[in-house]
Amino acid sequence: MATPTNLVIIGNGMVGHHLVEQLVESGSLESIRVTVFGEERHRAYDRVHLSEYFSGRDAESLALCDGDYYAHHGITLRTGEAVTRIDREQQEVVTTQGRYPYDQLVLATGSFPFVPPIPGNDSEGCLVYRTLDDLDAIQAAAKNATNGVVVGGGLLGLEAANALRGLNLDTAVVEFAPRLMPMQVDNEGGELLKEKIAALGVQVLTERATQRIEPGDTSRLRMVFQDGKILETDLVVFSAGIRPQDTLARECGLTLGERGGVVIDDQCRTSDPAILAIGEVALWNQSIFGLVAPGYQMAKAALATLTGGDMRFSGADMSTRLKLLGVDVGSIGDAHGTQNPGARMFRYLDPLTQVYRKMVVSGDGKKLLGAMLVGDNGVYDTLLQYYANGIELPKEPASLILPQQSGAAPALGPDALPETAMICSCHNVTKGSICATIDSGAADLASVKGATRASTGCGGCAALLKSVVDHELAARGIEVDKSICEHFAYTRQELYDIVRVEGIKTFSTLMASHGNPETQRLGCDICKPAVASILASCFNEPITDAAHVPLQDTNDTFMANMQKNGTYSVVPRIAGGEITPDKLVVLGQVAQKYQLYTKITGGQRIDLFGARLEDLPEIWTELIAAGFETGHAYGKSLRTVKSCVGSTWCRYGVQDSVGMAIKLENRYKGLRAPHKIKFGVSGCTRECAEAQSKDIGIIATENGWNLYVCGNGGMRPRHAELFATDLNDEQLYRTIDRFLMLYVRTADRLQRTSVWRENLEGGLEYLKEVILEDSLGLGSELERQMQRVVDNYQCEWANAISDPEKLKRFRSFVNDARPDPSIIMTSERGQPRPV
Amino acid sequence: MTATALKQDIPPKAWQLLCTKADLVAFSGVAAWLETSEGAAQVALFYLPGYGNELYAVDHFDPFSNAYVIARGIVGDLKGQPVIASPLYKQHFRLEDGQCLEDDSVRLRTWRVSFKGNEVWIES
Numbered sequence: 034m035a036t037p038t039n040l041v042i043i044g045n046g047m048v049g050h051h052l053v054e055q056l057v058e059s060g061s062l063e064s065i066r067v068t069v070f071g072e073e074r075h076r077a078y079d080r081v082h083l084s085e086y087f088s089g090r091d092a093e094s095l096a097l098c099d100g101d102y103y104a105h106h107g108i109t110l111r112t113g114e115a116v117t118r119i120d121r122e123q124q125e126v127v128t129t130q131g132r133y134p135y136d137q138l139v140l141a142t143g144s145f146p147f148v149p150p151i152p153g154n155d156s157e158g159c160l161v162y163r164t165l166d167d168l169d170a171i172q173a174a175a176k177n178a179t180n181g182v183v184v185g186g187g188l189l190g191l192e193a194a195n196a197l198r199g200l201n202l203d204t205a206v207v208e209f210a211p212r213l214m215p216m217q218v219d220n221e222g223g224e225l226l227k228e229k230i231a232a233l234g235v236q237v238l239t240e241r242a243t244q245r246i247e248p249g250d251t252s253r254l255r256m257v258f259q260d261g262k263i264l265e266t267d268l269v270v271f272s273a274g275i276r277p278q279d280t281l282a283r284e285c286g287l288t289l290g291e292r293g294g295v296v297i298d299d300q301c302r303t304s305d306p307a308i309l310a311i312g313e314v315a316l317w318n319q320s321i322f323g324l325v326a327p328g329y330q331m332a333k334a335a336l337a338t339l340t341g342g343d344m345r346f347s348g349a350d351m352s353t354r355l356k357l358l359g360v361d362v363g364s365i366g367d368a369h370g371t372q373n374p375g376a377r378m379f380r381y382l383d384p385l386t387q388v389y390r391k392m393v394v395s396g397d398g399k400k401l402l403g404a405m406l407v408g409d410n411g412v413y414d415t416l417l418q419y420y421a422n423g424i425e426l427p428k429e430p431a432s433l434i435l436p437q438q439s440g441a442a443p444a445l446g447p448d449a450l451p452e453t454a455m456i457c458s459c460h461n462v463t464k465g466s467i468c469a470t471i472d473s474g475a476a477d478l479a480s481v482k483g484a485t486r487a488s489t490g491c492g493g494c495a496a497l498l499k500s501v502v503d504h505e506l507a508a509r510g511i512e513v514d515k516s517i518c519e520h521f522a523y524t525r526q527e528l529y530d531i532v533r534v535e536g537i538k539t540f541s542t543l544m545a546s547h548g549n550p551e552t553q554r555l556g557c558d559i560c561k562p563a564v565a566s567i568l569a570s571c572f573n574e575p576i577t578d579a580a581h582v583p584l585q586d587t588n589d590t591f592m593a594n595m596q597k598n599g600t601y602s603v604v605p606r607i608a609g610g611e612i613t614p615d616k617l618v619v620l621g622q623v624a625q626k627y628q629l630y631t632k633i634t635g636g637q638r639i640d641l642f643g644a645r646l647e648d649l650p651e652i653w654t655e656l657i658a659a660g661f662e663t664g665h666a667y668g669k670s671l672r673t674v675k676s677c678v679g680s681t682w683c684r685y686g687v688q689d690s691v692g693m694a695i696k697l698e699n700r701y702k703g704l705r706a707p708h709k710i711k712f713g714v715s716g717c718t719r720e721c722a723e724a725q726s727k728d729i730g731i732i733a734t735e736n737g738w739n740l741y742v743c744g745n746g747g748m749r750p751r752h753a754e755l756f757a758t759d760l761n762d763e764q765l766y767r768t769i770d771r772f773l774m775l776y777v778r779t780a781d782r783l784q785r786t787s788v789w790r791e792n793l794e795g796g797l798e799y800l801k802e803v804i805l806e807d808s809l810g811l812g813s814e815l816e817r818q819m820q821r822v823v824d825n826y827q828c829e830w831a832n833a834i835s836d837p838e839k840l841k842r843f844r845s846f847v848n849d850a851r852p853d854p855s856i857i858m859t860s861e862r863g864q865p866r867p868v
Numbered sequence: 869m870t871a872t873a874l875k876q877d878i879p880p881k882a883w884q885l886l887c888t889k890a891d892l893v894a895f896s897g898v899a900a901w902l903e904t905s906e907g908a909a910q911v912a913l914f915y916l917p918g919y920g921n922e923l924y925a926v927d928h929f930d931p932f933s934n935a936y937v938i939a940r941g942i943v944g945d946l947k948g949q950p951v952i953a954s955p956l957y958k959q960h961f962r963l964e965d966g967q968c969l970e971d972d973s974v975r976l977r978t979w980r981v982s983f984k985g986n987e988v989w990i991e992s
């Protein structure tokens with residue numbers, strides 16, 4: 034047996050690790066012995082998602098492989114051990130621990146953050162943003178800091194700024210160029226980006242050259258700019274670009290580029306045939322690639338070079354889409370239009386919604402050469418496909434970036450993509466290879482992902498991958514699985530119909546008759562709450578009844594929202610926001626007695642936070658005695674009907690909006706639905722109740738009420754649409770009855786009315802036909818159903834406290850009366866809060 | 869080391885009475901306080917009449933939220949195994965051995981439990 038080749042890899046970053054994975058997968062380890070050196074103490078981790086370290090992910094969850102992966106495959110991994118020298122004559126690498134021979138060497142040392150040569154740049158509090166250790170240092174420095182500055186307004190700079198903001202620092206970005214992200218966007222785009230980011234509370238200073246950093250007066254440091262202006266700050270994060278980590282290569286005499294980087298050919302070979310270079314340290318065709326996908330391509334080419342394959346590196350597309358500080362930015366190909374003489378530009382700028390889109394198109398108007406997006410990446414996928422696959426543009430290319438009056442944007446359907454279309458550039462997966470995987474048996478998204486690894490890198494291709502897979506499955510007559518979960522092969526809507534038509538009243542009956550016999554038939558946290566909600570919408574039995582108890586989410590079980598420390602919140606109903614002084618006093622007394630934190634909510638009522646599980650029954654007994662009832666703040670059900678003060682007091686009011694809000698809240702309270710429902714009622718068009726941002730919005734007119742539907746605040750705000758005008762009280766109730774019941778029947782689980790509406794075939798017109806014109810003849814049935822829910826209403830809390838069996842649930846421990854000792858409160862602004 | 873010395877290092881496991889069947893909630897969880905020689909523990913007890921062991925005891929402590937809440941999650945089965953979903957951030961843990969399905973490196977402590985008539989006994 035021939036002695037295996039000794040392969041040494043310097044650098045255990047993303048690309049070095051990818052090469053190891055490739056070696057493992059190709060089965061080459063029998064003839065190659067691999068040793069990997071990593072300067073960092075952590076084994077390879079996902080640097081692309083580094084910032085998530087600040088939002089709760091730890092080193093272990095960012096790691097790119099299990100702790101025993103290397104050992105398991107017989108690979109030696111030496112973390113925390115930097116290579117200090119390469120001895121090309123002896124073919125050895127040198128570390129502080131020893132010398133190690135190699136036959137083949139791969140440089141995957143990545144890059145390091147460039148720190149501009151400003152006097153004082155090494156002061157305490159001057160940091161960089163590249164490694165987990167850097168982030169630890171930033172976190173430590175932020176502890177006693179109130180403000181921070183990021184030097185550099187590029188992509189990584191903005192990401193660093195977001196991180197500082199997340200650490201509760203007043204944050205500023207200082208950029209030398211006249212605009213942010215000078216590489217990706219032009220002046221218009223940069224201006225817009227600046228406005229958007231400033232609106233988020235991050236100060237943006239462009240055209241500022243820092244001259245020196247010295248000790249500050251009010252803060253730890255003071256930055257002095259060329260124009261003499263100063264800025265005081267507690268910490269500075271340099272993010273002024275990256276430089277290839279090519280010191281080892283330089284010292285051992287490999288050929289480097291003029292501005293650094295180890296020169297490689299298509300096979301990733303450096304000027305020494307025994308040494309390859311991949312990733313951010315490598316310079317190919319005069320270019321450094323600062324993204325992970327090209328690095329992965331190089332790793333694949335290097336594998337071919339080492340094992341005799343024929344894959345070559347042939348450059349890579351630098352198109353990127355990002356969400357920086359919540360702002361979409363996209364850049365495709367020649368976004369500035371400077372590399373293609375004769376190119377033409379299309380630009381669209383909407384100053385109101387702050388959206389900017391630019392297309393660079395070939396002289397004949399047929400090909401997309403580049404694009405730039407700020408504020409909305411909705412058309413990114415489509416444009417990228419036109420660009421990457423050279424697809425001929427439509428007759429009026431502008432239609433691709435103009436807002437669409439109705440319907441969806443003109444997406445390029447998955448069927449229009451050629452087989453060669455690159456779907457996932459991280460893992461080099463084309464539409465063709467996805468089709469091949471499906472043809473060889475993959476029948477859903479998860480198996481396609483598993484087989485091709487598509488969408489497991491940067492994740493940017495997830496939406497496109499899903500649409501291609503769905504489309505290809507459908508084209509092969511494979512039904513796309515819409516099952517709610519592994520226990521039921523039905524959608525929520527189908528389950529609803531089964532329950533209603535067959536009159537099924539419990540989860541166990543439904544499971545016995547329609548559950549998947551291949552499972553243990555216990556259900557899960559997806560189907561149980563969904564079925565509980567359906568049963569409640571149909572029959573409205575108390576959710577605390579024994580048959581329903583195990584189905585509920587903890588919030589419904591204990592009829593209170595669980596807080597992060599395991600305590601609960603108490604939110605009594607305050608219909609329409611109207612409350613008597615007596616009741617206000619009671620709320621105060623209860624909060625004092627049980628040491629609860631009190632807050633006025635965004636829904637015009639009062640939330641009492643921090644209640645211990647075992648105190649909930651007593652708290653509610655006292656509240657119910659004072660005339661309160663549950664506010665269903667925990668349920669997927671009616672929350673609040675927000676009102677304005679209306680004609681009773683307001684000089685402009687034309688109807689009694691408070692009275693109407695109270696009537697509506699009392700009518701629909703307790704209605705269980707696919708998601709929560711919110712109403713608003715305003716007394717005139719000034720709209721002080723913000724009704725047009727609610728699921729149901731009502732605005733008073735001289736002649737009655739205008740009804741708006743399907744609005745939403747929250748994550749994706751949507752204006753409600755005008756549905757009917759000048760309704761009298763009776764017409765209003767009837768229309769809302771029908772509307773809500775149709776929603777309850779047909780929406781998917783956890784789908785707010787706004788999303789339901791957007792997915793509804795036929796749109797608003799169809800809704801109007803069914804509800805206002807009764808085109809399906811369903812009207813009276815929907816009304817009857819609603820009436821049954823209204824008639825069966827009872828306060829769940831009143832029901833629970835009258836039943837000792839149900840109250841047993843509210844013990845912290847079944848065998849001990851003491852409260853949970855791990856719940857510890859401290860005090861802030863005169864009120865309790867969790868430590 | 870002799871066998872006697874070993875015994876002193878690791879106190880023998882013993883069964884003790886925890887609560888009664890009436891304290892349990894079918895197809896759901898309750899929490900119980902357990903005194904052990906290594907200190908007190910909060911145990912989440914799940915009762916699945918007619919399924920597998922019927923009784924399962926895992927740690928009430930949720931390592932993802934650092935709160936004692938596991939007993940208040942939803943019981944179910946995934947891939948053929950009974951699991952509990954944390955009520956806060958919804959990770960799933962196998963009732964059998966406490967293994968977290970979303971994160972290989974996380975596992976809840978488990979205890980052996982069984983019925984003696986209407987009493988629930990636990991080994992600690």
Ligand code: SRM
Pocket residue numbers: 594595596602604632633634635636637638639640666672673675709711726727744745746747748749785
């Ligand atoms: C208490 C309150 C914040 C406050 O202090 O003001 C609040 C608190 C919570 N909101 Fe809210 N929301 C509150 C008003 C709002 C509003 C404003 C409003 O209702 O006018 C909105 C935007 C309007 C809207 O919904 O369209 C709002 C949009 C959300 C969303 C996003 C919904 C969406 O469609 O995007 C969630 C997440 C969800 O439901 O999935 C959410 C979820 C939550 C949860 C339940 C998060 C959770 O699961 O723990 C919070 C529970 C707190 C607790 O423990 O009691 N909350 N939440 C407000 C209670 C109102 C009330 O009296 O019932």
Ligand SMILES: Cc1cc2nc3c(=O)[nH]c(=O)nc-3n(C[C@H](O)[C@H](O)[C@H](O)COP(=O)(O)OP(=O)(O)OC[C@H]3O[C@@H](n4cnc5c(N)ncnc54)[C@H](O)[C@@H]3O)c2cc1C
Pocket residue numbers: 043044045046047048049050070071072073080081082083084114115116117141142143144162163164189192278281311312313314322323324325326328491
């Ligand atoms: C915050 C942040 C966000 C990013 N976001 C994206 C994104 O959204 N999309 C994208 O495509 N890219 C992104 N990137 C860039 C991406 O992380 C890099 O392209 C990728 O990590 C490059 O891989 P690499 O292996 O070449 O270098 P690295 O991952 O930097 O790995 C090089 C490793 O070599 C080690 N090393 C260096 N010298 C030595 C030595 N002498 N001895 C031993 N070890 C040594 C280093 O310590 C390092 O661990 C981001 C980067 C950062 C920092």
Ligand code: SF4
Pocket residue numbers: 677678679680683684685686687690715716717718719720721722
């Ligand atoms: S919406 Fe009209 S009636 Fe209501 S408070 Fe505002 S101005 Fe007055």
Ligand code: FES
Pocket residue numbers: 456457458459460487488489490491492493494495
């Ligand atoms: S493009 Fe990065 S995961 Fe697919």
